[in-house]
Amino acid sequence: MIASINVKSEIGKLTTVILKRPGKEIENITPATMPRLLFDDIPYLPIAQKEHDQFAEILKQNGTEVLYLDDLAAEALKDTNVRQKFLQQMIAESGFKQGKTADALQDYLSGFAPLAMVQHIMEGIRKEELPLKNFDLKNISENNDYPFLMDPMPNLYFTRDPAASIGDGLSINRMTFTARRRESLFMEYIIAHHQRFASQRVRVWRTRNHHTRIEGGDELVLNDHILAIGVSQRTSAEAIQDIAGSLFENASGYDTVIAIKIPNNHAMMHLDTVFTMVNYDQFTVHPAILTKQGQIDSWILHPAKDGISIEHHRDLKQVLKNVLDLDDLDLIPTGNGDPIAAPREQWNDGSNTLAIAPGEVVTYNRNYVSNEILRKHGLKVHEILSSELSRGRGGPRCMSMPLVREDLKK
Template sequence: MGADAVPTRHREDPNPAGPDPEPDGPRLAVTSEVGTLHTVLLHRPGDELRRLTPRNNDQLLFDGIPWVERAQQEHDTFAGVLRERGTEVLLLSDLLAETLAVSGAARIQGISAAVDARRLGHALADELAAFLRGVQARELAGILMAGMTFDELPFGPDATSLVRRMHHGADFVIDPLPNLLFTRDSSFWVGPRVAITSLALPARSRETSLTDLIYAFHPRFLGVRRAYESHTAPIEGGDVLLLSHGVVAVGVGERTSPAGAEALARSLFDDDLAHTVLVVPIAQSRATMHLDTVCTMVDADAVVMYPAARESLRAFTIRKEGDGRVSMSGSDPFLPAAATAMGIDKLRVIDTGLDGVTAEREQWDDGNNTLALAPGVVVAYERNEMTNARLEEAGIEVLRIPGSELGSGRGGPRCLSCPLSRNDR
């Protein structure tokens, strides 16, 4: 068996309309934010973070230049906590390399998405694509994630390429994807189906091409059906909360558009994956880029929430009626609307911090962005001391992890993880 081969079934056709699969591990399905977490997709930060400089970090959506080795240590701690609690951890880089090894179609599609002939010119693009088609799967996966500079091109200068003449050697011929570590955004699961998203900002738009390859061609996801797929209306996984079985909240703000939220709702209704979608407008700012930066679930009836958003968040309610019609109402206060949709009296709310300054600081540091491993058990950044203390006072078990470097891209434990398999509650 060759260096790229893996002893598993080869699939060239994703066949999105096929039956739900019988996976090798736990059943792939997610209907809750807090049900016991069985399987999760993470991405251990790698060479793509080494591409960040003071000149490009804003464009690549990072607030600073992370210390890569420390970020990797922090991520290893995070993955270790999940494994210790019985969660199977799948790493995106491994899945991508395995996908490229077993599928020629995946290799062609991944290269096509990365090599932009409009920017490079057809001659240079064709030469680079031809080279990449012969690269071993693990190395190719690394290039698709970490990018490539003009200095790193594997062939000598071409005197007839104006593109090469006019670019500096450190410029990117393939852009890096440093935000890949936030696996929540490029895909999310609703029931037994996966939604491939449309990321709003150019720095992240190619991430979904890699996620799409994995779900389409990796044998672990053989036969998985799609819940939603959009190439026009932006929607990101950080804006989607599965409040309870059949009830989904979608934030609309900097990253998810009203059109994306409505398209998701109608798709979920068509596939009988939800009966109610709450569309929640949030401020279009860096501090509140996604709904899960101001609110996440920590128990079946409890959320941790930024106090400044507690009274201001409102929701438009979209329902699938019994006769198949879609109704819309609102806007109404979010918390009561959510409780009504979930069929409970009220949601317990645990505020971030005790005073306005602490709350603002800890919201910025992802104090609201927790990952539930089971009802009443969450992973949180250790730096948010006040929020963690308030969670524990409310009876929530908090598993603390370091995040000083991981957080430089504005994301906490929920952002860093894409659940693939959970208990219903």
């Protein structure tokens, strides 16, 4: 039987991936709701879709099976009882645990076919769609003029964050901000009820039912026994210790977790916005996360008799060389380290490269300085159009959730 999940590196040939094509949820952002929905701008949907389609086509042309999140969710919810349970939970997490509004939403959404229902939930449910005059507004907003009962989910095209494949299992993540927290519910139901995954009883290293926060953009699978996880705006140190303990205790094959502390801000929200692995001995790195001496706080976690041992380090390059057993390491600076080009291109995800094979990556075309440097360092670069997708503050790695990669040859 072919494994439904097998990700034991960041760079093994990408075999299967989950994407989410931007939909009407993007058009349901307004200037007033941008902060609430975690956007700095409003992408123009027709162009964003064309750019995303080009991204998917490049992956397909290079041998990757592309699955779409909304299709998988709809297929997982074909059973009426499962679908009703999902709706009840989604409505509750949208602020309506019980009452007339919850009942009206349940009845309304139950009338859609599974795919239309999933897509409509993703797009957001307006008040005007329900035949009610009064709503339980205390559950969603104090503003009577706020148009939505269930907020749109425009961040869904960043499929990397709600869940992350690790080895032959995955984490289903507790997202940091309310705007994104419902997103991982789709993956919870896909893993439990979609035939492709449920038949294999995929292992879940950490569920979404936690108080501490972790997101997939901070989770990097360096090889078949080492992870790097960012301590960031979106992932807490406590969550890293928790998932490390789960991996160590449950025969995952993982015995080393490197926690890397990055600045806690929107420009560098995840580790993969400033640091990605692109080859056996090559990484992209945004220079601003390192001191002039190339230092950054990091901690190495290992299993120990009394739980977990933790060692503090500062020299990231030396840490990576040691744990990966490398004689040398090539850290490729975003924007070639230029004081203007580097922060500009990092803001547009110049460090957020998606490796589709060792030394072969997908990047945004707008980051031309970084792309040229990648090529000078010997990498094969596939560029995708990015005028609108980039407005969401996420690049090719953010927009993809690998399910299967080929194992690296040892």
